[in-house]
Amino acid sequence: MGAGRTDTGVHAKEMFAHFDLDSTFDIPNTIHKLNSFLPNDIVVFDIIPVAPEAHARFDASQRTYEYHINRFKDVFGTDGSWYYHQNLNVDLMNLAAAELKNYTDFECFSKVNTDVNTFNCDIFVAYWKQENDQLIFTISANRFLRNMVRAIVGTLINVGLEKLTLADFKAIIESKDRNKAGFSVPAHGLYLTQITYDYL
Numbered sequence: 204m205g206a207g208r209t210d211t212g213v214h215a216k217e218m219f220a221h222f223d224l225d226s227t228f229d230i231p232n233t234i235h236k237l238n239s240f241l242p243n244d245i246v247v248f249d250i251i252p253v254a255p256e257a258h259a260r261f262d263a264s265q266r267t268y269e270y271h272i273n274r275f276k277d278v279f280g281t282d283g284s285w286y287y288h289q290n291l292n293v294d295l296m297n298l299a300a301a302e303l304k305n306y307t308d309f310e311c312f313s314k315v316n317t318d319v320n321t322f323n324c325d326i327f328v329a330y331w332k333q334e335n336d337q338l339i340f341t342i343s344a345n346r347f348l349r350n351m352v353r354a355i356v357g358t359l360i361n362v363g364l365e366k367l368t369l370a371d372f373k374a375i376i377e378s379k380d381r382n383k384a385g386f387s388v389p390a391h392g393l394y395l396t397q398i399t400y401d402y403l
Contacts, residue, residue: 300342312355
């Protein structure tokens with residue numbers, strides 16, 4: 204049972220899964236054998252014994268994503284970041300990102316017709332950082348909706364282009380209308396970077 208699902212093309216720097224087993228086994232040897240036949244883009248780092256009731260998906264208390272944008276074309280990084288060369292007001296984007304922590308209902312950033320009981324999420328961290336030609340958006344929350352991070356980034360891009368004001372951004376969140384939010388940025392720039400469990 205995996206800790207969650209992401210859109211096709213999204214990367215994971217960290218992922219957890221759980222399985223139930225009655226017998227014991229050699230963990231280092233099993234890790235070695237798993238990595239010998241798994242595809243080159245998947246690696247197992249560790250196997251951690253946990254309580255029988257532990258659940259990889261439902262016990263996660265926090266998840267963190269990063270979205271990577273390259274401002275200058277990187278021929279070696281085309282699969283791991285989105286090339287976007289237009290000038291962006293990053294300070295304004297950070298002001299808008301900070302507003303996310305003042306809300307809990309993010310229906311406007313959710314994929315429509317999704318099967319969820321609530322659109323509520325508690326966002327703990329949301330900010331942009333510029334490193335040379337790369338922009339990185341980091342966001343942490345207790346849970347995320349389908350397509351949520353990509354829709355948030357697309358809407359913040361419109362803020363950075365100064366097509367949307369801070370007031371517009373807040374109005375979009377309060378509207379709960381996906382049609383009023385921005386476009387979904389390409390999946391290949393998105394990374395699941397951390398999953399937090401209180402018992403690990």
